[in-house]
Amino acid sequence: MKISPKRPAHCEGCPSYNSNPSMSFSHLQLREKEAVDIGDTIIHILYLLKGRLLVTTDSLETYVIPENHFFLVSQHQKFTLAALDDAELISQDIIYPFNVCEQTYFDQTYAECLGQIRDSYRFTSLEIRKPLLDCIWSIEFAVQDGMLCDHLIFVKMQEVFLYYKHYYTTLELGGLLFPVFDRQMEFYIKVTGAVSRAHSVKQLAELAGYSLPNFKVHFKVFFGDTPYKWMIKRKLKLLRKALMDDHIPLKIIVDDFGFSDQSHLNNFCKRHMGGTASQVRKGILNPQELSYSYKK
Secondary structure, rough: OEOOOOOHHHHHOOEEOOOOOOOOOEEEEEEOOOOOEEEOOOOEEEEEOOOHHHHHHHOOOOEEEEEOOEEEEEOOOOOOEOOOOEEEEEEEOOOOOOOOOOOOOOHHHHHHHHHHHHHHHHHHEEEEHHHHHHHHHHHHHHHHHHOHHHHHHHHHHHHHHHHHHHHHHHHHHHHHHHHHHHHHHHHHHHHHHHHOOOOHHHHHHHHHHHHHHHOOOHHHHHHHHOHHHHHHHHHHHHHHHHHOOOOOOHHHHHHHHOOOOOHHHHHHHHHHEEEOOHHHHHOOOOOOOOOOOOOO
């Protein structure tokens, strides 16, 4: 069963006390032979700190999860957890896995191994390796003590995903997170396909087929940056690659990137890359001039 901690007296009335059920931690205890169903509209990453579990998936497959392992229940999946021994778990409840590092974007941590995983995917659990285990135990203590401040929850969420980056391989993470990202692949494809032609966040949302409010809600947790900064960084990367290819006429670049004319392209390059498109192409800018800007 889920353990409901007592809110500390000094947190009474605080609007930032465990205010977001789609970004939180909870503590579960199951007695031997006790069973519970889990699964709803958010992601649950379950860390088994004590005991063993028999997991029955929504396709009626069964798996034994040993102590100090973790596994994922994605949105709209329904699993049954049956305790083979007295069991204790921490549930990390989220909308999407966080991107907490510039080197840990979705396309780097998952999309690279998507093809390898899709045809051979099966439910998997991973060992909770020592640094991550220490972090999860610290979360368990905090939850038991009722220390569920939104600010601490956010910091611990970041800490967990940084440990993922440093102590697990891309293939391991891909296998664990596959059900999450497989459902969200459409969002990723639409956004990355539209970015080269977008000149504003509103236009990027429209080109991707989303309303602006809905787009902003999904974007931050999915790409780990604000829509505007990510859009400029991505567009600059694609534009610079195109400019470095002498076989692509500037007129084609103007059309492909949605600029109204070459003057529009040059103004964009001056603003964000320190020189005109031709200067960037010829490589005559020094490193100081090639400092990218996010000024609107």
